[in-house]
Amino acid sequence: MIKTSLIVVGLALAIVFPFVVTSPYYQHLVITIAIFSILLLGLDIVFGYTGEVSIGHSALFGIGAYVAGCLVHHKLLIVQPFGGSLDFLIAIVLGTVIAAVFGALLALPALRVTGPYLAMVTLAFGTIIQILINETTELTNGPLGITMQKPLFIDLRPYADTFPFLKMSVKAMKELEFYFICLAALVLTIIGVNRLLASHYGRAFEALRDAPIASDCMGVSVYKHKVLAFVASAGMAGLAGALFTFSEQYIAPNNFSFDLAIQFLLAVTMGGRKSRLGPILGAVIIVFLPNLLADIALFRQIALAIAVVAVLSGGYALMQKPEDPWSIIVPVALCIAFYAFSLFLQKITDYKLTVFGLMILFVVYYLPDGIVGFLKKVVSSFAPNLVRTHAVIDTKGDEAHIWAATAPKAAATGEALLDVKAALMQFGGLKALDNVDLVVKPGTIHGLIGPNGSGKSTMMNVLTGIYVPTGGDFRFDGSSISGLKSPEIAAKGIARTFQNVQLFSELTVIENVMVGLHHTYRSGIPAVALGLPSAKREEQAARVRAASILGFVGLAHLANEEARNLPYGKQRLLEIGRALALDPKLLLLDEPAAGLTAPDIKDLMEIIRKIKAHGITLILIEHHMDVVMSVCDQVTVLDFGQKIAEGPPAAVQANPRVIEAYLGGSATTEPAH
Ligand code: ADP
Numbered sequence: 001m002i003k004t005s006l007i008v009v010g011l012a013l014a015i016v017f018p019f020v021v022t023s024p025y026y027q028h029l030v031i032t033i034a035i036f037s038i039l040l041l042g043l044d045i046v047f048g049y050t051g052e053v054s055i056g057h058s059a060l061f062g063i064g065a066y067v068a069g070c071l072v073h074h075k076l077l078i079v080q081p082f083g084g085s086l087d088f089l090i091a092i093v094l095g096t097v098i099a100a101v102f103g104a105l106l107a108l109p110a111l112r113v114t115g116p117y118l119a120m121v122t123l124a125f126g127t128i129i130q131i132l133i134n135e136t137t138e139l140t141n142g143p144l145g146i147t148m149q150k151p152l153f154i155d156l157r158p159y160a161d162t163f164p165f166l167k168m169s170v171k172a173m174k175e176l177e178f179y180f181i182c183l184a185a186l187v188l189t190i191i192g193v194n195r196l197l198a199s200h201y202g203r204a205f206e207a208l209r210d211a212p213i214a215s216d217c218m219g220v221s222v223y224k225h226k227v228l229a230f231v232a233s234a235g236m237a238g239l240a241g242a243l244f245t246f247s248e249q250y251i252a253p254n255n256f257s258f259d260l261a262i263q264f265l266l267a268v269t270m271g272g273r274k275s276r277l278g279p280i281l282g283a284v285i286i287v288f289l290p291n292l293l294a295d296i297a298l299f300r301q302i303a304l305a306i307a308v309v310a311v312l313s314g315g316y317a318l319m320q321k322p323e324d325p326w327s328i329i330v331p332v333a334l335c336i337a338f339y340a341f342s343l344f345l346q347k348i349t350d351y352k353l354t355v356f357g358l359m360i361l362f363v364v365y366y367l368p369d370g371i372v373g374f375l376k377k378v379v380s381s382f383a384p385n386l387v388r389t390h391a392v393i394d395t396k397g398d399e400a401h402i403w404a405a406t407a408p409k410a411a412a413t414g415e416a417l418l419d420v421k422a423a424l425m426q427f428g429g430l431k432a433l434d435n436v437d438l439v440v441k442p443g444t445i446h447g448l449i450g451p452n453g454s455g456k457s458t459m460m461n462v463l464t465g466i467y468v469p470t471g472g473d474f475r476f477d478g479s480s481i482s483g484l485k486s487p488e489i490a491a492k493g494i495a496r497t498f499q500n501v502q503l504f505s506e507l508t509v510i511e512n513v514m515v516g517l518h519h520t521y522r523s524g525i526p527a528v529a530l531g532l533p534s535a536k537r538e539e540q541a542a543r544v545r546a547a548s549i550l551g552f553v554g555l556a557h558l559a560n561e562e563a564r565n566l567p568y569g570k571q572r573l574l575e576i577g578r579a580l581a582l583d584p585k586l587l588l589l590d591e592p593a594a595g596l597t598a599p600d601i602k603d604l605m606e607i608i609r610k611i612k613a614h615g616i617t618l619i620l621i622e623h624h625m626d627v628v629m630s631v632c633d634q635v636t637v638l639d640f641g642q643k644i645a646e647g648p649p650a651a652v653q654a655n656p657r658v659i660e661a662y663l664g665g666s667a668t669t670e671p672a673h
């Protein structure tokens with residue numbers, strides 16, 4: 001409610017602004033803020049959500065700008081109806097699309113490998129683009145830059161008799177119209193980004209950052225979604241660039257330097273990642289900082305304001321949490337010192353970089369979540385319910401919507417569902433799996449047991465594509481899965497849980513399950529951003545199904561809790577729920593009872609039986625022998641990577657080799673974490 005009213009007030013102010021403040025200078029500042037906001041909202045998707053660093057957004061911005069600039073410079077836009085509106089539209093659409101294509105060309109190879117490769121590739125890209133713009137004089141007019149005119153979309157001056165506020169020069173009218181174009185572009189961008197981040201894509205972006213391996217195993221390819229995020233972000237940088245060209249009416253290569261890319265990253269960090277307001281605040285900072293650092297009186301006032309806010313909020317924080325006073329006193333003292341420093345400064349221009357550096361250090365140390373993150377913390381200490389990072393999903397589930405699994409082909413033909421031949425997994429000299437055969441019949445629960453370090457988890461990791469096996473033949477439901485990657489294996493119908501729980505800890509319980517349901521969505525990014533009815537229907541269906549699954553694993557009452565706040569036993573149940581969302585034919589459970597209390601274990605066994613009753617085959621790694629004995633149809637025993645016994649549970653339990661492995665190897669039957 002409060003949020004909605006704030007948005008309405010903000011929008012109303014933005015609409016009234018150009019009629020109240022008629023100075024073209026200030027109008028231009030606000031236009032620039034809107035343009036940078038569009039770029040930074042896009043950068044936040046990559047930097048804030050997927051956690052990748054791009055130092056190439058200044059270059060993507062430049063590409064958008066130069067696409068528009070070159071079209072005009074080479075007089076390629078010759079359609080002139082509607083006072084050049086069509087030209088303008090073509091220029092910004094092409095700017096967006098071409099920047100997105102460049103984004104794809106960068107991200108596809110760079111994100112294949114994990115690590116800081118995207119940062120390095122985008123850094124190189126930024127340098128190359130700037131040199132290219134400088135050198136390809138034929139195309140870009142080189143260092144001289146490109147000059148152009150803002151379009152006059154509709155000439156409203158004839159109506160000035162009826163509406164006196166329209167009495168203005170052509171130039172002012174162009175500026176006014178352009179102001180509203182940029183405002184509209186920003187509002188549409190915010191709506192689109194909001195929709196995107198609230199959709200299955202947004203959940204995927206957050207999930208892959210929290211737990212990339214689990215994300216891949218839920219069929220949500222980390223690689224694919226990082227590329228998608230980057231391409232969307234690049235498109236937004238291109239849109240901002242094209243608007244920038246028309247806004248400035250002059251562009252030159254040094255508008256798009258490396259410095260700007262760094263400023264973009266800082267703006268998102270300072271404003272606050274993973275929010276809409278943060279990037280907009282960041283844009284305000286970038287635009288005002290040069291002005292601020294040119295006017296010593298203004299600078300002192302702002303420094304004073306910061307010091308006052310710091311003293312007030314610090315005092316309040318001290319009263320709330322007096323345990324650790326230094327963590328509050330130091331930043332407050334720094335803010336006061338900063339004000340003192342501003343009084344001491346005479347010629348501020350000499351200290352521009354120093355001030356900038358100090359601000360960065362302060363933000364990184366004391367405001368890691370940026371200004372918006374800080375404000376959220378303050379507000380939530382007054383009113384905890386006002387600030388929610390995740391939407392509350394209040395959907396009822398029912399029995400009918402839990403299952404959608406298609407029966408495996410193997411069930412009809414009577415073949416094995418999983419047929420592993422001579423699996424070999426070597427880590428250096430260690431054979432974690434040494435020629436293990438494993439045949440799992442459809443519709444059964446297959447136990448996989450053995451002392452710690454015998455290779456059980458390794459088998460699951462090999463089966464789900466996390467490890468590439470050294471050798472062996474792997475067939476699942478009639479086709480080979482050798483060499484497939486985790487998301488492809490997940491798509492074939494193998495789901496899993498992890499020995500060390502790997503939830504998407506910052507997502508809510510129901511959102512965790514909805515990441516598992518990612519495969520049920522068909523809508524692409526455009527459909528989601530436009531809010532098409534088909535996309536909404538899919539989302540609603542997924543919510544009902546997720547709520548149903550939560551009911552099944554007994555977590556319905558915790559649906560909107562963040563996963564990391566659940567007790568350990570519930571986290572394990574949630575992992576099973578999330579795996580069920582994948583519609584698996586085969587479900588791999590790696591020590592699901594580890595760390596559970598006795599009543600929880602009973603619930604778990606009940607759940608496992610019900611899963612089997614619905615035709616899903618299971619492989620169960622478990623140390624609790626009573627669980628294995630009571631639910632498994634068949635048991636395979638591993639020791640030092642080799643299969644030492646196989647058969648019905650009772651026979652295996654009586655096998656002398658098994659007894660020796662357990663007693664002679666590691667005496668403990670407690671699970672290792
Ligand atoms: P468990 O049966 O307890 O699940 P694991 O499959 O986790 O056993 O481990 C089997 C053996 O493989 C252990 O000796 C372990 O140290 C080794 N191992 C597992 N993963 C790796 C890895 N990524 N790198 C090196 N050694 C590994």
Ligand code: MG
Pocket residue numbers: 456457458499
């Ligand atoms: Mg293990």
